[in-house]
Amino acid sequence: MKAVRFSTFGQPLKVVEVVEEPDAELKAGEARLEVLATPINPSDVLTLTGQYGQLPKLPAVPGNEGVGRVVEVKDSTAVRVGDLVFLPLGAGTWRTHVVTPADGLMPVPPGTDVQQASMMFINPPTADILLRDFVTLQPGEWVLQNAGNSAVGRYVISLAKLAGYKTVSVVRREELAPELTALGADVVLVDSDKLPEQVRAATGGAKVRLALDAVGGDGTMRLGDSLAPGGMVVNYGVMSGKGPKLSAAATIFKDITLRGFWLVLWMKRTPRDAQRAVFGRLAKLMAEGQLKTPVEGTFPLENIQDALARAMEGGRAGKVLLTPNGKV
Numbered sequence: 002m003k004a005v006r007f008s009t010f011g012q013p014l015k016v017v018e019v020v021e022e023p024d025a026e027l028k029a030g031e032a033r034l035e036v037l038a039t040p041i042n043p044s045d046v047l048t049l050t051g052q053y054g055q056l057p058k059l060p061a062v063p064g065n066e067g068v069g070r071v072v073e074v075k076d077s078t079a080v081r082v083g084d085l086v087f088l089p090l091g092a093g094t095w096r097t098h099v100v101t102p103a104d105g106l107m108p109v110p111p112g113t114d115v116q117q118a119s120m121m122f123i124n125p126p127t128a129d130i131l132l133r134d135f136v137t138l139q140p141g142e143w144v145l146q147n148a149g150n151s152a153v154g155r156y157v158i159s160l161a162k163l164a165g166y167k168t169v170s171v172v173r174r175e176e177l178a179p180e181l182t183a184l185g186a187d188v189v190l191v192d193s194d195k196l197p198e199q200v201r202a203a204t205g206g207a208k209v210r211l212a213l214d215a216v217g218g219d220g221t222m223r224l225g226d227s228l229a230p231g232g233m234v235v236n237y238g239v240m241s242g243k244g245p246k247l248s249a250a251a252t253i254f255k256d257i258t259l260r261g262f263w264l265v266l267w268m269k270r271t272p273r274d275a276q277r278a279v280f281g282r283l284a285k286l287m288a289e290g291q292l293k294t295p296v297e298g299t300f301p302l303e304n305i306q307d308a309l310a311r312a313m314e315g316g317r318a319g320k321v322l323l324t325p326n327g328k329v
């Protein structure tokens with residue numbers, strides 16, 4: 002089998018290489034999965050540079066989620082050859098094959114688009130938890146977010162719509178408004194220092210209590226300044242490369258609070274059954290076509306440098322996927 006491997010942390014394009022590895026013999030209870038699609042997420046890039054919250058022992062194979070087809074099973078009835086399953090989270094998925102215990106593998110619901118399913122385990126639960134676990138919103142209330150065209154941002158728009166919340170999505174490019182509106186966004190605004198006034202005008206002065214921040218730096222501050230007194234900004238990403246900050250006017254005069262969210266910690270503190278319930282509910286929505294995000298392009302493992310270069314650029318039309326066993 003082939004795998005992408007890195008042996009030092011550094012500039013992503015420079016530290017990755019594609020290597021041949023021997024096919025491991027299956028032990029009793031194990032399955033061999035052929036990897037069909039696996040995304041390049043911002044957290045993968047941060048892992049390669051050595052800046053992520055948890056780092057693997059090197060050398061390592063990057064990649065945390067995806068979809069595979071069972072090609073071999075030994076002494077287990079948990080899955081059958083031909084089944085489509087979600088790859089186990091954090092399995093080092095940028096490879097042609099993954100060997101894993103068959104027990105606990107989650108089937109991809111019939112009819113799900115394979116490319117969409119490959120992005121199921123990280124960004125959809127992040128959007129879901131951000132909307133549910135920090136501020137208890139009532140139907141009709143507004144939620145404000147930046148990076149509104151990111152994969153997480155799009156899932157937030159769709160899940161908020163299903164829950165009856167209204168969304169203000171902040172983006173960097175005006176041309177994104179029609180496609181986000183078609184997805185269900187109520188308001189799309191281009192980020193600027195005028196954001197607080199624009200949010201007030203667009204929501205009719207509504208008391209906006211929750212803002213979701215993937216940008217950091219001044220981007221966080223503009224969200225905080227747009228919230229109603231007592232509101233909360235939840236920071237879950239730092240696409241600007243800068244730490245989140247709030248203005249003193251927000252913290253002192255409006256009692257705005259800043260919290261952080263990391264899916265890894267949520268998984269550590271959430272019982273397995275409860276996690277599976279969340280993943281199962283979201284996988285069903287994805288199978289029904291209610292959760293989707295565009296794909297910018299698919300790349301074979303051999304073109305990992307091109308794939309990473311594209312994934313690290315701004316202004317993408319969607320996610321970059323690796324398809325290690327050919328197009329899906």
Ligand SMILES: NC(=O)c1ccc[n+]([C@@H]2O[C@H](COP(=O)([O-])OP(=O)(O)OC[C@H]3O[C@@H](n4cnc5c(N)ncnc54)[C@H](OP(=O)(O)O)[C@@H]3O)[C@@H](O)[C@H]2O)c1
Nearest residue numbers: 043127151152153173215237238240241262263264315316
């Ligand atoms: N905390 C957690 O557990 C968790 C879980 C999942 C994801 N995340 C984080 O969520 C964020 C979004 O992830 P994703 O996979 O949904 O992203 P994605 O689909 O790859 O999209 C990236 C987004 O970031 C924007 N962006 C890039 N550089 C920027 C900059 N300098 N300033 C402002 N915006 C910038 C892009 O805007 P353009 O299209 O205009 O370039 C785009 O909206 C990432 O920070 C990721 O690490 C966190």
